[in-house]
Amino acid sequence: MSATYKLFARWTQIKQFRSAMAACEELGLSRASATNWKNGANAQANVIERMALDIGENPEAWVLAANAEKALGDEKRTLERLARKLGYAAMLCIAVYTSIPNAFAQSHSYLTKLDHSRHCACYWCGAK
Structure with a gap:
């Protein structure tokens, strides 16, 4: 799949x-x-x-995941590295969100999606 x-x-x-x-x-x-x-x-x-x-x-995470699945060699490693970077950026946003209590309470649904995008990027490149 x-x-x-x-x-x-x-x-x-x-x-x-x-x-x-x-x-x-x-x-x-x-x-x-x-x-x-x-x-x-x-x-x-x-x-x-x-x-x-x-x-x-996050379309970038999904496109990277799809392309990493079909890539080989250096291209695969590059796509995996980019997916990891995307995942790290999402984790940074989540860290900022959690460090300021209640400041982003209205943003919960957005951050849930952001966390899912980070999960997708990390899952597909093997960095769990």
Whole structure:
């Protein structure tokens, strides 16, 4: 199962599509796209970005995760390093948030998404 499929499953659930076919149609893609993603393929960056933005996720983390899955050698190591940096930046934001009690109480949902993005970046590059 690819990073794209994991994002697609979240996007489909949040957008409340009744089927993968309806969700793919919304993206302008064939139903086979979802099957391909489930079997390990990844979508183009613009499709990943659209889904991530639609549900308030960090598109950079998802695009890096998808590209790291298919990369080899130096390219893979570079993408993994960038994903780790993205994860560290998200952790810094969370550290600032937690060091100022109640100052960002209204930002909880945003930071939950930010933490999820950090988790995605770290999960896909192996830095847990």
